[in-house]
Amino acid sequence: MTEAALLDPVEHDETATAQAVVAARDVSLVFDAEGGRVTALAGVDLSIMPGDFVSLIGPSGCGKTTLLRAIADLERPSSGSLLVNGMSPEDARKRRSYGYVFQAPALYPWRNVARNVMLPLEIMGLARAERRVRVARYLALVGLGEFARKFPWQLSGGMQQRVSIARALAFEPKLLLMDEPFGALDEITRDGLNLHLHELWRRTGMTAVFVTHSIPEAVFLSTRIVVMSARPGRVVDIIDNDLPATRDLDLRETPEFLAVAHRVREALRAGHSYD
Amino acid sequence: MRNAPPFIWAAIGLIAAGLARHVVADGTGPVLAPSLIALLTLFLAMLGFARREGWAARLATPALFGLVLLWLWEMLVIGFAVPFVLLPPPSAIALAFIRHLALLWQDFAQTYLHAVIAGYGLGCGAGFLVALAIDRSPFLKRGLLPMGNMISAMPIVGIAPIMVMWFGFEWPSKAAVVVVMTFFPMLVNTTAGLAEAGAIERDLMRSYAAGYGVTLLKLRLPAALPHIFTALKLNATLALIGAVVAEFFGTPILGMGFRISTEAAKMNLDLVWATITVAALAGSLSFGALALLERLVTFWHPSFRGSS
Amino acid sequence: MRGGRLSSPRAGAILPLVVVIFALIAIWYLGAVALNAPQARDQLAEGAGFRDLVAQTWSMERPVLPAPHQIATELAESLFGRPITSPRSLVYHTWVTVSAALAGLALALALGLTLAIGIVHVRLLDRSLMPWVIASQTVPVLAIAPMVVVVLGNLGITGLVPKAAIAGYLAFFPITVGMVKGLRAPDPLQIDLLRTYDAGPVQVFSLLRWPASLGFLFPSLRIAVALALVGAIVAELPTGAQAGLGARLLAGSYYGQTVQIWAALLMASATSLLGLAVVSMVEALVARRRGGRL
Numbered sequence: 001m002t003e004a005a006l007l008d009p010v011e012h013d014e015t016a017t018a019q020a021v022v023a024a025r026d027v028s029l030v031f032d033a034e035g036g037r038v039t040a041l042a043g044v045d046l047s048i049m050p051g052d053f054v055s056l057i058g059p060s061g062c063g064k065t066t067l068l069r070a071i072a073d074l075e076r077p078s079s080g081s082l083l084v085n086g087m088s089p090e091d092a093r094k095r096r097s098y099g100y101v102f103q104a105p106a107l108y109p110w111r112n113v114a115r116n117v118m119l120p121l122e123i124m125g126l127a128r129a130e131r132r133v134r135v136a137r138y139l140a141l142v143g144l145g146e147f148a149r150k151f152p153w154q155l156s157g158g159m160q161q162r163v164s165i166a167r168a169l170a171f172e173p174k175l176l177l178m179d180e181p182f183g184a185l186d187e188i189t190r191d192g193l194n195l196h197l198h199e200l201w202r203r204t205g206m207t208a209v210f211v212t213h214s215i216p217e218a219v220f221l222s223t224r225i226v227v228m229s230a231r232p233g234r235v236v237d238i239i240d241n242d243l244p245a246t247r248d249l250d251l252r253e254t255p256e257f258l259a260v261a262h263r264v265r266e267a268l269r270a271g272h273s274y275d
Numbered sequence: 276m277r278n279a280p281p282f283i284w285a286a287i288g289l290i291a292a293g294l295a296r297h298v299v300a301d302g303t304g305p306v307l308a309p310s311l312i313a314l315l316t317l318f319l320a321m322l323g324f325a326r327r328e329g330w331a332a333r334l335a336t337p338a339l340f341g342l343v344l345l346w347l348w349e350m351l352v353i354g355f356a357v358p359f360v361l362l363p364p365p366s367a368i369a370l371a372f373i374r375h376l377a378l379l380w381q382d383f384a385q386t387y388l389h390a391v392i393a394g395y396g397l398g399c400g401a402g403f404l405v406a407l408a409i410d411r412s413p414f415l416k417r418g419l420l421p422m423g424n425m426i427s428a429m430p431i432v433g434i435a436p437i438m439v440m441w442f443g444f445e446w447p448s449k450a451a452v453v454v455v456m457t458f459f460p461m462l463v464n465t466t467a468g469l470a471e472a473g474a475i476e477r478d479l480m481r482s483y484a485a486g487y488g489v490t491l492l493k494l495r496l497p498a499a500l501p502h503i504f505t506a507l508k509l510n511a512t513l514a515l516i517g518a519v520v521a522e523f524f525g526t527p528i529l530g531m532g533f534r535i536s537t538e539a540a541k542m543n544l545d546l547v548w549a550t551i552t553v554a555a556l557a558g559s560l561s562f563g564a565l566a567l568l569e570r571l572v573t574f575w576h577p578s579f580r581g582s583s
Numbered sequence: 584m585r586g587g588r589l590s591s592p593r594a595g596a597i598l599p600l601v602v603v604i605f606a607l608i609a610i611w612y613l614g615a616v617a618l619n620a621p622q623a624r625d626q627l628a629e630g631a632g633f634r635d636l637v638a639q640t641w642s643m644e645r646p647v648l649p650a651p652h653q654i655a656t657e658l659a660e661s662l663f664g665r666p667i668t669s670p671r672s673l674v675y676h677t678w679v680t681v682s683a684a685l686a687g688l689a690l691a692l693a694l695g696l697t698l699a700i701g702i703v704h705v706r707l708l709d710r711s712l713m714p715w716v717i718a719s720q721t722v723p724v725l726a727i728a729p730m731v732v733v734v735l736g737n738l739g740i741t742g743l744v745p746k747a748a749i750a751g752y753l754a755f756f757p758i759t760v761g762m763v764k765g766l767r768a769p770d771p772l773q774i775d776l777l778r779t780y781d782a783g784p785v786q787v788f789s790l791l792r793w794p795a796s797l798g799f800l801f802p803s804l805r806i807a808v809a810l811a812l813v814g815a816i817v818a819e820l821p822t823g824a825q826a827g828l829g830a831r832l833l834a835g836s837y838y839g840q841t842v843q844i845w846a847a848l849l850m851a852s853a854t855s856l857l858g859l860a861v862v863s864m865v866e867a868l869v870a871r872r873r874g875g876r877l
Binding site: 321322324325326333336337339340341360361362414415416417418419421422425426428429430432433434435436437439440441511512515516519520523524525531532535536539540542544547548550551554555558559561562563 | 596599600601602603604607618647706707709710711712713714715718720721722723724725726727729730732733734737738805809812813816817820821828829832833835836839841844845847848851852855856859
């Protein structure tokens with residue numbers, strides 16, 4: 001699929017829209033704030049296909065988090081059409097179609113690590129035995145099997161965020177939505193988690209939408225990078241990332257990596273000079 | 276010298292204090308010298324304990340301080356022959372406590388086991404349920420909360436005479452006062468607690484398509500627990516005050532408030548002090564038990580972390 | 584929130600309160616009918632209609648629950664209808680209680696501040712006294728009121744002093760606890776900053792601890808004001824119904840004058856709220872000099 005097809009709704013392939021995990025057409029979202037109306041999203045077109053790892057990147061206020069929240073039915077678009085798995089975001093949410101990882105771990109302090117991961121499984125009514133299997137599996141997957149009985153506040157920030165990822169994975173959604181999950185962490189922890197997340201995504205084959213303001217993070221993780229700009233929030237460019245599917249941290253020193261990063265930076269700059 | 280373990284000073288001090296107490300009662304020897312030794316050594320002991328860390332030292336300092344106060348009270352009252360009707364010595368109070376144990380227990384049962392417990396249970400329960408009931412109506416919340424805050428600041432014990440007229444002299448009228456006193460703190464705190472869960476945590480529940488009930492049960496009620504315990508602890512004290520003061524307005528011939536007001540009028544101050552001791556014990560033990568329960572239930576709260 | 588721009592936030596806060604208060608008054612009138620009906624029926628002639636019954640329940644001399652307008656009438660009459668110095672004037676009784684509460688509050692402030700400063704600066708006091716101050720908050724201190732009044736009465740001390748003593752004793756705990764918290768509120772970095780200037784303890788207190796504690800002083804004061812008033816009222820009970828709001832409550836309960844009890848109760852509540860309002864006003868004034876925040 002070409003960039004033009006992605007950007008231009010007229011050339012949107014009907015079958016592609018039907019298959020798309022996320023299909024946004026001319027989505028706008030306006031907030032009623034105290035100082036007047038704020039256009040958080042203006043005319044966003046975007047298709048995310050199964051197995052994609054899509055990063056939304058842009059300056060603060062560009063609506064990347066708002067777009068993610070709209071996909072998750074945590075915000076409602078003012079106009080345009082937004083489909084998740086071919087249905088409205090609300091229906092998708094009610095079918096528990098996605099896992100959401102927030103900026104903060106949002107772990108419940110009164111539940112230990114295992115019971116935090118179990119939370120969605122309890123709500124969704126999984127059998128007790130199955131819950132325990134899942135918790136063990138996904139805690140092991142994020143490398144925290146030994147910490148099941150610890151309480152969240154006894155863990156480091158990076159470990160807490162890994163628990164919240166395990167919690168999002170535990171009910172095995174096909175779509176993982178992440179809102180700057182590593183934004184509050186130090187760079188070394190962040191590198192480790194990026195590698196970890198990349199491995200997870202490759203092994204599960206799930207679709208991921210990832211909000212970030214870090215160019216290296218976006219380039220390292222994504223198959224496609226959606227560059228957004230602020231006031232009003234809109235998509236200025238969608239960059240396909242052709243780097244090899246299997247990635248390690250050394251990749252970030254290669255010219256190919258730097259070339260993609262350069263393109264992202266240029267797009268960000270173009271979007272910036274626009275206003 | 277100051278480096279000597281404080282418990283040695285404490286031991287010397289306690290012996291000297293006991294000696295002085297013995298002498299002051301009999302008049303068989305010098306009082307001043309052992310008293311001064313006791314004061315000095317106990318002071319050094321407290322100073323020593325205050326410098327140390329650990330729970331034993333943290334307990335020993337206030338315990339010694341309390342003992343010194345009691346001892347000073349005893350010594351001064353006996354030494355200067357303060358009239359019994361002004362201030363009985365602690366030993367007389369202890370004696371009265373033992374002698375009137377059966378009576379004190381009856382008063383306690385009347386005031387605490389009946390009025391306080393019934394009123395506290397009903398008041399807290401109703402406050403909690405009403406908070407849940409108005410939870411879904413922002414309009415009612417905005418109307419009832421300032422109301423609750425206002426009423427909490429009013430002298431509610433004043434309704435005691437009205438309750439006596441409505442519910443009679445027996446304990447139900449006292450329980451009614453307690454209900455009114457405990458209702459509003461619970462209502463206000465529970466409502467505040469239900470608003471405690473953060474936006475991200477709520478979004479998480481929404482992303483699971485969890486309904487109102489599930490969100491309440493799994494997120495908002497647990498998050499509200501610290502506030503609910505604040506109200507439970509505050510109400511434990513309020514309930515006792517309410518029941519005791521309500522009895523000042525009229526009661527059958529039983530109850531801690533009744534005992535305090537009538538025996539004070541009859542100048543039986545030892546029995547008054549003994550009843551006050553019961554009230555103090557009841558208050559602090561209830562509060563302590565609730566605080567312990569709070570620690571067990573909300574062990575995860577930042578104020579308790581690290582100690583669990 | 585939609586439509587939030589049309590109504591100012593203040594109106595949005597007041598409307599629900601007004602509605603709830605009106606609902607309460609309506610329930611009150613209904614309650615008066617329900618509670619007073621048995622008595623009213625006895626007083627009415629045979630064959631009186633429901634209208635007569637309702638009218639009767641709202642105008643009885645000693646109702647189980649007086650209707651709001653009866654209390655309002657009684658309040659207006661006893662506040663404005665009689666000379667202020669008359670023992671039948673509610674202004675007089677209110678002043679008797681309020682003066683005791685104010686004296687107690689002054690006492691509590693002096694004692695509480697002194698103790699708090701001591702506890703913050705002297706480790707021995709912190710370790711020995713503070714636990715008792717905290718523990719006393721769980722004790723029904725009000726229970727000692729009759730004894731204090733009787734004992735001080737034996738010593739020939741009556742009138743304002745015993746009441747002020749009890750009011751002060753009650754109010755001093757929250758002030759001490761609040762101020763200890765407040766004086767300890769500055770974070771270590773702020774204290775370290777003053778250390779780098781080689782500031783002495785007095786300067787640390789006046790430049791940092793005291794200003795930092797003001798945010799804690801006013802909330803404690805609000806609690807203390809309410810407690811001082813309760814203390815003064817309860818301290819009036821054992822002396823027999825002589826003067827003051829507590830005396831009015833007690834006298835009302837002796838003679839079954841429910842309207843008088845309710846009037847005294849409402850007056851006491853209004854006084855308490857007025858006290859809180861004054862504290863909040865002073866707080867707002869202090870806060871304004873700091874850009875609106877304490």
